[in-house]
Structures are given as structure tokens and as C-alpha cells.
Amino acid sequence: MEFRLLGSLEVRHDGENVMLGGQRQRTVLAALLMRPNSVASVSYLAQAVWEKPPVAPESNLRTYVAGLRRVLGGDRLVTRPGGYLVSIQPGELDLDDFRRFADDGDKAWQEGDFTSAVEHFERALCLWRGQPLSGLLPGPVLRADIARLEDQRLTIAERYAHALIELGKPDTAVGDLRALIVEYPLREELWAQLMLALHRAGRQAEALDAFASARQHLIDELGIEPGARLRRVQQEILAGEQADEPDEEISAWRQLPMDIAEFIGRHAELRTLHAMAEPSSRTALAIATIHGMPGVGKTRLAVHFAHQLVDAGRFDQIQLWADLRGFDAERPPIPPSAVLEHFLRLLGIAGPLIPQELESRAALFRSRLAEKRALILLDNAASEEQIRPLLPGTQGSLVLITSRRNLAGLVGARGLPLDVLPQPEAINLLSLIAGDDRIEAEPQAAARTSALCGHLPIALSLAARRLRKRPMWTVSDLAARLEREERRLDQLAPGTREIQALFTMSYQALxxxxxxxxxxxxxxxxxxxxxxxxxxxxxxxxxxxxxxxxxxxxxxxxxxxxxxxxxxxxxxxxxxxxxxxxxxAHPLYTWYLHATEAARMAFDPLRTRAFGFPPLPRDTVLPQFADHKEALAWYESERATLRVVVQVAAENGLPEVAWRLAWVLLSFYYRRSHWDDWIDVYQIALKAAKASDERHGEGIIWCGLGVAYSDLQQFTNAIDAHQHAQTILEEVDDLKGQAWNLNNLGVVYVYLDRLTTAADCFHRALVLFPQTGDRQGEGIALNNLGDTYRRLDRPDSAIKHLEQALKIQQEIGDKSESGLQFTYGTLGDIHHDAGNYKQAARSYEEALAVSKALGDQRTSARMLANLAQTLNADGDPEQARLRWQEAMKIFDELGDPQADTIRAQLG
Known part of the structure; x- marks a missing residue:
């Protein structure tokens, strides 16, 4: 069989086309062929076939694979653990041949064997029949594969042209390059090779005209000037034409690239650069570095600043500029020796007089600039080693450097880290480039658009140009297109890979x-x-x-x-x-489960679980926590991520992680009253447990939801949740889960003043807790029962149960858990009811001390409120008011409705 991907998808057998079925089935085959003889996982296939995969894509994929087996033969498609494999023999798949010829050509090209390179590249390019997999509607993963293939094809075409030029056949390259430029008018390297081919063929005027055409395309489509590569080729062509003109030496001293009209903001950074331009001493050389992420505007800022200096009359005689190509995806950084040769020629040193050794060239360069005031702009520096030979030796000059690295090892340099634009400047840039009043008319959509661009100048520029080219769009239309993260880069500049190329340069340098x-x-x-x-x-x-x-x-x-x-x-x-x-990322979700449990054990060690965890790989390192403060701090820092982990675990086939992680998080959510997270996470976990028929997990999550609803005083929801939990926990025979659920249900009935029903729940829980050996739970249930008897005006029974609770909690060392604070608090309530205000205050203060030590803000606030009420009853309204205010502040921070009750009480 013959399999063809480099064009429309085709399969041929004995010279006849094979009918492959519908669109999805064809796409499944295309995704498998992209990874021939390798297992394609179900996750990969789902993202290759669907824009948004169904909840359970496995059954659909099995159907498509079965259909493909019928037309291809059963031995072609093999089921493997976690996915499928398509078996391909050598010579059957055009993509395999393309990659082999391309690799052979690259190797020859790198070694300078241009004859062999041309031969291999020609064979690779002849296999190309159009855009890969044209006619299909691939998902995001397959689109990424297609884009990488297209980039590889263009790289081969550029190197093929370069090899032809080196072999003295520039005219042969011109036609193919012009055809490709029609398809990819924004690919600067294609233009560069066309210019070189025309120049080497003696067609200088056409070469310069090609530069003008490239520049016009870039300005019209993207609003940017040609990059360093195109400008350098243009300079080489111009230098070749003007080699005998006597004034070349003088004119070549002023090499700054042009400034752009669209530069906006950066006022603070410009002030910093002006300060850096002043030498730190009378003899020191001024060196300033601008470093930041790709696309943040380092070069634009450096060029703009350089023009400001020249306009102010500084460095108006000598301005040298070089793109050091530190992050070029296709070519290595320019060695300092080559940069020095270029600079020395610009400074009037004839080629035969330029020494070959790097040290000698650097010495001549320093000598040439001695006692001169030169501005040297070094763009895209790769390292300190690339920079050091290019530094003048005396004060009076300024070296301005841009890099994606901070170049901290460059002695004497002062660095300016460049961040993205602040939102007001980002919106101003959008408005300036869009060129009409649409940005001002929709300020909220403009702010959203700038946020979706990450306030990154290059992304903002591309988005604004797209808006300018679509006069019928609103800013909201543009923002809606950018909302989908997986397609955002494509939406910024359709048909180009400009932003991806910026990131690729840094990525490939790793x-x-x-x-x-x-x-x-x-x-x-x-x-x-x-x-x-x-x-x-x-x-x-x-x-x-x-x-x-x-x-x-x-x-x-x-x-x-x-x-x-x-x-x-x-x-x-x-x-x-x-x-x-x-x-x-499945191992990471399991790691978060174990790490979260390790943190919980630091402040809630007595709360044990009745289920196991999925195992971790050997030698996995978990975080260590010295005390509950470290653990709670870790929880707070990871809080948003933990919420997402539950979500993605539930969506990616790990429900056992989703509901277990939700259970672990209960202790943290309870202490810090993160109710929104609590409810959302538990709802996600509940759906995951139900979908996977995890009955035990479902019961546990219903119980946790009941506690959350109870805290929020949504008592009807709380009772419903606990009743769901009790039914399931009895079904799965989880005695510990039943005991805790009954205890928590009893608390709800206490809030509703259904005290007899509450007492019954606590008694039932106290039958179960000893059977499970859970003394912590027994102590808490005894405290709750004592509080219930207090409310039923049975103080003797209340004190008896509270003393039992206190004895258990002291025996098990429950100072690290919450039971002790509640028991002290209930004892305070009994003393308050009896009018023993001094003793009540002491009990509340003991409960408050434990709560604060545990970082339990909500219970701290409750104890403060109780203490305030006691102090007021004991004739100390001033101290009472202070405690109420302290409690109200904490309740406000937590969003607890009890804050409004205290506020009304204080008037």
C-alpha cells in the first residue's frame, strides 16, 4: 500500500484509491500516520480528531479504528495499552520518505556538501503535493503537527535555494522562491534567499526591488520593518554596488536602524536608560543591557532610546549596530570575530589590513574608537562571551545591549529588565495601531483584548493590525476570537508563525x-x-x-x-x-494528592482516612512541613492550582484522584472558610465519583458538602447532603464515615434548634466511633452532645459529656487538632449560662489561644464574639466592644454572614 499525507490524504492499493470512510475516520488515520510504528495515545487521538473532545472518546475511536481495519486489513492497526499503532513498511509512507531525504539533505548542508544537499532536498520537495492533509478538519494537536511540517518544508526550500546559490546556480533558485513567496509573503528568509539569488545572478536592481516588496508586505500586514536578516542582505548588496565610492567610509559610520512611529509609553524605562547612559566614573565605559522575554519590545526600546540620544546631540558622529543573532532558530549566533570585521570595515579599515585573530581585531577596534564618542547597539546578544570583545576600551562611548538573558556576568554593565506594558499603555498601543475610535468606544473589550494579548507589545501590535484590516469587526469580536487559548496565537496573525517563531528561538536555545x-x-x-x-x-x-x-x-x-x-x-x-x-500530566495529579495529604497531616494528623491512594513512582520527593503554619502557607500558595487539579483529574480519566483530593482539602477549607472553592471543588468531585461509579467516594463527598452548606447556613441543603451521604456510607459499610456524617448532621440540627434530633445523631455517632478506634471523633461528638444538653437546659449531663471529651482530647494530645478548642468553647458557654462570667471568659480565652495556634480564623472569630458577650455581661463594655470589632473584622475577611449580626449589634 501507499500512504500519502503531503497533500490530501490518500491510500492506494494496487494503483487504486482506497475509500477511507467519513471525515472523522480519515482524521484518525491521518493522526496515526503522523506517528507511524509508534503508539498514538487515546488522549493524542482525541485532541487530533476533535476541536473539543467528547467526555469519553474511547468508544468513538474504537468505532473509527474498526472501520479502518475493514478497509486496510486487520494487521495494519494494532491495539496497544492506552492507544493504537499503525504498522508502516519502508517506502509506503510519503512522510517517512520526506523526513529521510530532509535529514540527509540537512546533514550534507551542515557539512558544506551542497551538491548532495541539493539532490536530497529536491527528492524531499518533490513529494510535496500541497498543504498536508488538506480537506480534513483536524483538531489542535494535528494542526500543530501540520504547522511543524509546513515549517520544515519551508526550511528545506530555503536551504535548497542557499545550496543552489553556493553551487553557482542562483537563476535556478529564483523561480521556486518567487512561487513560495506568493504563498508565504511574510516569511523573511524566503525573501532573503531571493535577494541573494538575484544579487549573485547579477540582477542587483531586482534584488533591491525584492527588498522593497518584502518591506511593503511587512508594513502592510504586520506594521513592522524588515528584520535584521533582510536588512543585512540589503546592506551587503548596497555595499557591493558602492565599493568604489570615496564617501562610503563616512556614511557607514551611522548605522542605527530607523525608529518607528508606533513607539508608545516606556517613560520610566527611558528615564532609567538615560541614567545608565552616564558613566559611573570619569574613566568608566557606560554599558546598559535591556533583557526580557521574546516580543516584549527590547529592540524597539533600544532603537528609540538611541535615536533620542542622537537627536539630543550625543553620539551623533559614530553609531554602530549589529544583530548578533543570539536566538536565531536557523543559524548560530554571529561570532564576535565576524562582528569586529564588519565594524572595522565600517570604520574605514580596508579588508587586507584587518587581522585574523580575535584578540588583534578587538585591539584594533578599541584603538579605532579611542577618544571618540561612539554609540554601539548590540541587538540579540547570546552571551557575555559574545559581547566582551566588542567593548571599547575607554570612556566616552555607550554600549547598548539587548538580550533574552540578563547577562549578569558582564562586568560593569547595568541591567534593565523589561516587562510587558502596563494596561493603559497597552490599550493606547492598540488604539494607535488600529487607527480609529473602536478601541475608545469599547473600553472593557479593549482591556480584555490587551489582557488576552498578555500586554505583550508584539501581540498587541498584531491584534491591532488585524482589527485595522477588519473594519466591520468590533473590539468585542476580536476579543471573542482571542478567548480560546489553544488558538490564540493563530488568531493574532493568521497565516504566519511570527510569535511562535520568537518563542521557538528561545526554546531551541535550551x-x-x-x-x-x-x-x-x-x-x-x-x-x-x-x-x-x-x-x-x-x-x-x-x-x-x-x-x-x-x-x-x-x-x-x-x-x-x-x-x-x-x-x-x-x-x-x-x-x-x-x-x-x-x-x-497524570503523575503530577497523583503527586498533588500525596503532597496535599502530607500538608494536611501537619495540622490535622488525627483525621485518618478509610481508603488508599494511587501509588507514586519510586524516588518521588514530597514536600516536608515543619509545623501547621508551613502547611497552611503551602495550601494558600497552591490553593488555585489544587482547585484546577481536581477539575483536570476529573476530566482526564482520574476520578479516584479527584474525589480523594477533595476529601483531603476539607481540613484546609474548613479552617480558612474558602467556601466558594469548597462548594465548587466538591461539586466537581461528586460528578467524577458518580460518573465512575465510585460509591464510597460519592458518600464521602456528600458528607463534605453537607459541612460546607452547614457553615453557609444553607441548612436544607446541608440535611439533604448528609442524608445522601448516610445512605451511601451505610451501603458501603464505612463505619467511620457514618460516624462523622452523623456528627456533622447533628450540628445542623443544633443550628435549627432541633435539639432532640441532634442528640440522637450524636448518640448514634458515639456508638460507631469507639468501634473504629477514632478517639478524636469520639471527643468531638461528646463535646457536641454536651453542647446540645446545655441548650436543652440539662447542665449536669452537659458537663459530664464535656469532661469526657476533655479527658479524651488531653489523652490523645489533641492540641494539634480542633476538638480541644470546641470543648473549651462549650465549657465557656455553660459557665456563661450559669452567670460565672470570669470562668466563662477564661474558657473562651483558652479556646481562642488554641484556635489562633491552629490558624483557625473562623473559630477564633467565634470565640472572640463569645468573649465579647461575656465581658459585656460582666460589666466591661469597652473591652467587649474591642473583641466584637476584632471578631467582625475576621468575619468580614472570611465573608461570613455573622459579621452583619455583630455590625447590627454594635450599631
């Missing part, structure tokens, strides 16, 4: 192990991550993960807003996720 971590981090749930969670995702030690993250921070591929926590820029994350297509 070592292989850091590239792998970068890809995997695209799958990380939540907005930020740590070395520990990154290590769990990559299966490495946290120390290694920390090293890799710090390296990526230096490359500005990740950001750091708080110590030890990292995050992606909003546009970098979908790029990383695209690279990670087909990979799984």
Missing part, C-alpha cells in the same frame, strides 16, 4: 532536558508552579528542576512574581502546551 521540562510545563494545571511540582511532572529530583527553572527564568521563558514560584506568560503557555501534545 538544552534537551530543559526543552523537555518546558514542554511538560505546558500541561501543568493552574497559573504557576514550583520546582517540586515541576519535578513531579518531569520525573526528576526537585534540585534538578530548580536548576532548569532558573535557567528558563534567565532565558525569560518563565516568569517569577514571588520567590520559588514560576509562571508562564499567557502567550507562552499555549505554545508550550502545543509542544507537549500527546503527553500526559
Amino acid at each position: 538544552p534537551a532536558e530543559q526543552q523537555r521540562m518546558f514542554r511538560l510545563l505546558g500541561l501543568h494545571p493552574g497559573d504557576d508552579f514550583t520546582a517540586e511540582s515541576a519535578a513531579a511532572l518531569a520525573g526528576i529530583h526537585p534540585d534538578d528542576a530548580d536548576f532548569h527553572l532558573e535557567a528558563m527564568l534567565d532565558e525569560h521563558l518563565v516568569q517569577q512574581n514571588t520567590p520559588r514560584r514560576y509562571r508562564f506568560h499567557d502567550l507562552v503557555k499555549p505554545y508550550a502546551r502545543e509542544l507537549a501534545a500527546g503527553q500526559s
Whole structure:
């Protein structure tokens, strides 16, 4: 059989086309053929076939695979654990041949064997019949594969043209390059090769005309000037034409690229740069570095600042500029020796007089600039080693450097980290480029659009140009198109890969192990991550993960807003996720379950579980917590991520992680009153448990929901939840779960003043707790029963049960758990009822001390309110008012409705 992907999908057998079925079935085959002889996971296939995969894609995929087996033969498609494999023999798949010829051509091209390179490249390009898989409607993963193939084809075409030019056949390259430029008018390297081919063919006028056409396309479509590569080719062509003109030496001293009219804002940064331009001493050289992530506007700021200096009369004689190509995806950084040769020629040194050794060239360069005031702009620097030979030796000059790295090892340099634009400047940039009043007419949509662009200047520029080209669109239309994260980069600049190319340059500069971590981090749930969670995702030690993250921070591929926590820029994350297509983050979800349990045990060690956890891989490192404060701080920092982990675990086939993690989070949610998270997470976990028929998990989650509803005083919902829980927990014979559920249901009845029913619940719980050996639960239930008897005006029974509770809690050392604070609080209530206000106040203060030590803000507030009531009754209204105000402040911070009750009481 013959399988063809490089065009419309075709399968031929004995010279005849094979009928492959419907659109989805054909797409499944295309996705499998993209990974021939390798297992394609169900997750990969789902994202390749559907824009938004169904909840359970496995059954659909089985149907499509069965259909393909009928037309291809049963031995072609093999079922493997977790996915499917298509078996392909050598010579059957055009993609395999294309990749083989391309690799052979690349190897020859890298070695300078241009004859062999041309031969291999020609064979690869002849296989191309149009856009890969044209006619299909692929999902995001398959679209990413197609885009990578198209990029590879264009790279081959560019190198094929370069090889032809080097072999002295530039005219042969011209036709193919012109045809490709019609398809890809914004691909600058195609224009560069066309210009070189025309120039080498003696067609200088056409070469310069090609530059003008390329520049016009870039300005019209993207609003940007040609990049350094095109400008350098133009300069080489012009230098070739003007080599004998006597004034070349003088004119070549002024090399600043043109400034742009669309520069906006950056006032604080410009002030900083002006200060940096002043030498720190009378003899020191001024060196300023601008570093930041791709697309943040480093070059624009540097060029604008340089023009400000020249306009002010500084450095008006010599301005040198070079693109050091530190982050070029196709070519290595320019060595400092080559940059020095270029600079020396511009400064009037004839070629035969330029020495060959790097040190000698650097010495001549320093000599040439001695006692001169030169501005040297070095763009896209790769490293300190690339920069050092290019520095003048005396004061009076300014070296201005841009880089994606911070270049902290460059002695004497002062650095300016460049961040994205503030929102007002971002919106102003949108308005300036869009060129009409649509931005001002929709301020909220404009703010949303700038946020979806991550306030990144290049993304803002592309979005505004797209709006300008669509006069019928509103700003809301543009924002709606950008909302879908997985397609956002495509929506910014359809038909180009400009932003992806910026990120690719930095990504490809990373070592292989850091590239792998970068890809995997695209799958990380939540907005930020740590070395520990990154290590769990990559299966490495946290120390290694920390090293890799710090390296990526230096490359500005990740950001750091708080110590030890990292995050992606909003546009970098979908790029990383695209690279990670087909990979799984399942080990990370299981790690979060175990890590969250480790934190819970630090402040709630007596609350045991009646179920196991999915195992972790060997040698996995979990966080360690010295005390409950560290554990609660970890919970707060991971709170948003933990919520997302429950969601993605439920959606990605790990319901056992989703409901177990929700159970673990109960202790944290209860202490810190994060009710919105609590309800949302438990609703997600409940759906996951139901969908997977996890009856035990369903019962446990219903119980936790009941506690949340009770805290929110939604008592009807609370009773309903606890009754659901009790039915299921009895069904699965979970005695401990039943005991806790009955205890919590009793608390609801106490709130409703249904005290006899509450007492019955506590008695039933107290029958079960001893059977399970849960003395902590027994102590809490005894306290609750004592409080119920207090409310029933049976103080003797109340005190008896409270003394039993206190004895148990003291025996088990319950100072690390919440039972003791409640028992002290109930004892305070009994003393208050009896008019023993001094003793009541002492009990409330003991409960308050335990609550504060536990970080339990809500119980602290309740004890403060009770203490205030007691102080007021004891004739101390001033101290009472202070305690009420303190309690009200905490309740307000928690969003607890009891704050309004106290506020009304205080008047």
C-alpha cells in the first residue's frame, strides 16, 4: 500500500484509491500516520480528531479504528495499552520518505556538501503535493503537527535555494522562491534567499526591488520593518554596488536602524536608560543591557532610546549596530570575530589590513574608537562571551545591549529588565495601531483584548493590525476570537508563525532536558508552579528542576512574581502546551494528592482516612512541613492550582484522584472558610465519583458538602447532603464515615434548634466511633452532645459529656487538632449560662489561644464574639466592644454572614 499525507490524504492499493470512510475516520488515520510504528495515545487521538473532545472518546475511536481495519486489513492497526499503532513498511509512507531525504539533505548542508544537499532536498520537495492533509478538519494537536511540517518544508526550500546559490546556480533558485513567496509573503528568509539569488545572478536592481516588496508586505500586514536578516542582505548588496565610492567610509559610520512611529509609553524605562547612559566614573565605559522575554519590545526600546540620544546631540558622529543573532532558530549566533570585521570595515579599515585573530581585531577596534564618542547597539546578544570583545576600551562611548538573558556576568554593565506594558499603555498601543475610535468606544473589550494579548507589545501590535484590516469587526469580536487559548496565537496573525517563531528561538536555545521540562510545563494545571511540582511532572529530583527553572527564568521563558514560584506568560503557555501534545500530566495529579495529604497531616494528623491512594513512582520527593503554619502557607500558595487539579483529574480519566483530593482539602477549607472553592471543588468531585461509579467516594463527598452548606447556613441543603451521604456510607459499610456524617448532621440540627434530633445523631455517632478506634471523633461528638444538653437546659449531663471529651482530647494530645478548642468553647458557654462570667471568659480565652495556634480564623472569630458577650455581661463594655470589632473584622475577611449580626449589634 501507499500512504500519502503531503497533500490530501490518500491510500492506494494496487494503483487504486482506497475509500477511507467519513471525515472523522480519515482524521484518525491521518493522526496515526503522523506517528507511524509508534503508539498514538487515546488522549493524542482525541485532541487530533476533535476541536473539543467528547467526555469519553474511547468508544468513538474504537468505532473509527474498526472501520479502518475493514478497509486496510486487520494487521495494519494494532491495539496497544492506552492507544493504537499503525504498522508502516519502508517506502509506503510519503512522510517517512520526506523526513529521510530532509535529514540527509540537512546533514550534507551542515557539512558544506551542497551538491548532495541539493539532490536530497529536491527528492524531499518533490513529494510535496500541497498543504498536508488538506480537506480534513483536524483538531489542535494535528494542526500543530501540520504547522511543524509546513515549517520544515519551508526550511528545506530555503536551504535548497542557499545550496543552489553556493553551487553557482542562483537563476535556478529564483523561480521556486518567487512561487513560495506568493504563498508565504511574510516569511523573511524566503525573501532573503531571493535577494541573494538575484544579487549573485547579477540582477542587483531586482534584488533591491525584492527588498522593497518584502518591506511593503511587512508594513502592510504586520506594521513592522524588515528584520535584521533582510536588512543585512540589503546592506551587503548596497555595499557591493558602492565599493568604489570615496564617501562610503563616512556614511557607514551611522548605522542605527530607523525608529518607528508606533513607539508608545516606556517613560520610566527611558528615564532609567538615560541614567545608565552616564558613566559611573570619569574613566568608566557606560554599558546598559535591556533583557526580557521574546516580543516584549527590547529592540524597539533600544532603537528609540538611541535615536533620542542622537537627536539630543550625543553620539551623533559614530553609531554602530549589529544583530548578533543570539536566538536565531536557523543559524548560530554571529561570532564576535565576524562582528569586529564588519565594524572595522565600517570604520574605514580596508579588508587586507584587518587581522585574523580575535584578540588583534578587538585591539584594533578599541584603538579605532579611542577618544571618540561612539554609540554601539548590540541587538540579540547570546552571551557575555559574545559581547566582551566588542567593548571599547575607554570612556566616552555607550554600549547598548539587548538580550533574552540578563547577562549578569558582564562586568560593569547595568541591567534593565523589561516587562510587558502596563494596561493603559497597552490599550493606547492598540488604539494607535488600529487607527480609529473602536478601541475608545469599547473600553472593557479593549482591556480584555490587551489582557488576552498578555500586554505583550508584539501581540498587541498584531491584534491591532488585524482589527485595522477588519473594519466591520468590533473590539468585542476580536476579543471573542482571542478567548480560546489553544488558538490564540493563530488568531493574532493568521497565516504566519511570527510569535511562535520568537518563542521557538528561545526554546531551541535550551538544552534537551530543559526543552523537555518546558514542554511538560505546558500541561501543568493552574497559573504557576514550583520546582517540586515541576519535578513531579518531569520525573526528576526537585534540585534538578530548580536548576532548569532558573535557567528558563534567565532565558525569560518563565516568569517569577514571588520567590520559588514560576509562571508562564499567557502567550507562552499555549505554545508550550502545543509542544507537549500527546503527553500526559497524570503523575503530577497523583503527586498533588500525596503532597496535599502530607500538608494536611501537619495540622490535622488525627483525621485518618478509610481508603488508599494511587501509588507514586519510586524516588518521588514530597514536600516536608515543619509545623501547621508551613502547611497552611503551602495550601494558600497552591490553593488555585489544587482547585484546577481536581477539575483536570476529573476530566482526564482520574476520578479516584479527584474525589480523594477533595476529601483531603476539607481540613484546609474548613479552617480558612474558602467556601466558594469548597462548594465548587466538591461539586466537581461528586460528578467524577458518580460518573465512575465510585460509591464510597460519592458518600464521602456528600458528607463534605453537607459541612460546607452547614457553615453557609444553607441548612436544607446541608440535611439533604448528609442524608445522601448516610445512605451511601451505610451501603458501603464505612463505619467511620457514618460516624462523622452523623456528627456533622447533628450540628445542623443544633443550628435549627432541633435539639432532640441532634442528640440522637450524636448518640448514634458515639456508638460507631469507639468501634473504629477514632478517639478524636469520639471527643468531638461528646463535646457536641454536651453542647446540645446545655441548650436543652440539662447542665449536669452537659458537663459530664464535656469532661469526657476533655479527658479524651488531653489523652490523645489533641492540641494539634480542633476538638480541644470546641470543648473549651462549650465549657465557656455553660459557665456563661450559669452567670460565672470570669470562668466563662477564661474558657473562651483558652479556646481562642488554641484556635489562633491552629490558624483557625473562623473559630477564633467565634470565640472572640463569645468573649465579647461575656465581658459585656460582666460589666466591661469597652473591652467587649474591642473583641466584637476584632471578631467582625475576621468575619468580614472570611465573608461570613455573622459579621452583619455583630455590625447590627454594635450599631
